[in-house]
Amino acid sequence: MLGGGPPAGRVLPPPPTRTSRRQDIVSSTLVVAIDGPSGSGKSSTSRGVAAALGLRYLDTGAMFRAMTWAMLRDRVDVHDAGAVGAHAATPRLTSGTDPDGPTITVDGEDVSAAIRLPDVTAAVSPVSAVPEVRARLLELQREVIGDGGIVVEGRDIGSVVWPQAPVKVYLTADPSARALRRAAEEGGADLAATEQSLLARDKIDSGRATAPLTMPAGAHHIDTTPYTLDEVIGLVVALVEAVEARS
Numbered sequence: 001m002l003g004g005g006p007p008a009g010r011v012l013p014p015p016p017t018r019t020s021r022r023q024d025i026v027s028s029t030l031v032v033a034i035d036g037p038s039g040s041g042k043s044s045t046s047r048g049v050a051a052a053l054g055l056r057y058l059d060t061g062a063m064f065r066a067m068t069w070a071m072l073r074d075r076v077d078v079h080d081a082g083a084v085g086a087h088a089a090t091p092r093l094t095s096g097t098d099p100d101g102p103t104i105t106v107d108g109e110d111v112s113a114a115i116r117l118p119d120v121t122a123a124v125s126p127v128s129a130v131p132e133v134r135a136r137l138l139e140l141q142r143e144v145i146g147d148g149g150i151v152v153e154g155r156d157i158g159s160v161v162w163p164q165a166p167v168k169v170y171l172t173a174d175p176s177a178r179a180l181r182r183a184a185e186e187g188g189a190d191l192a193a194t195e196q197s198l199l200a201r202d203k204i205d206s207g208r209a210t211a212p213l214t215m216p217a218g219a220h221h222i223d224t225t226p227y228t229l230d231e232v233i234g235l236v237v238a239l240v241e242a243v244e245a246r247s
Ligand SMILES: Nc1ncnc2c1ncn2[C@@H]1O[C@H](COP(=O)(O)OP(=O)(O)OP(=O)(O)O)[C@@H](O)[C@H]1O
Pocket: 013, 036, 037, 038, 039, 040, 041, 042, 043, 044, 045, 061, 181, 182, 185, 224, 227, 228, 229, 230, 232
């Protein structure tokens, strides 16, 4: 359900703090693109990398979730692509880019918690497949990224949104590891059901006609299954440092 009472969905964990900040070594115009399937660790890794390097952070998944939240609020049938497309220009979305406390509002209302509720998660993939939704959010995403100095995560950042990003990362993890991590985050959710839900979203996100989830050309693939979150953050920070040192 929308609004009303404390959220029952997942709450984003705080970013790791163990990696020291090294903003002096990256250029203020740098864009780091991080893509991958649901639950592969994009948000937590991106926030940790941005915090460590003194960069901004943009969660494009939160934008698609906020658009979906607005569709549900306005009683739009999320399985009617025509209706969703006709409504895509209506909600006013604003993303805050502080990795220590990212925010998102719809028409001035803070929806950071509401967009993680199960009803939004269940509806977000069909809404994300609608071309008008993607076109609207692409424009907003490019506005935010334009100034640089940012880590951006999603499904099509390195392939469509910002293919010129000097650092592109594609994160994956075994479905069972992703389900374990997500179930732990949600306080012991059913493992099999969690894995099914992740795989169902992967299928829609990879199979849609517009900007499907894919490993972008030139991306560095990191299978995070055997690594801790701090280790993955360290790997990406090292990659950024290596690329910056060459430029
Ligand atoms: N390398 C890792 N080792 C262990 N746990 C991890 C690792 N990376 C991320 N996690 C945990 O896995 C869960 C999912 O991570 P996260 O939300 O960052 O994934 P995501 O790819 O952004 O997911 P979604 O696409 O669904 O938003 C979180 O609880 C996070 O703390």
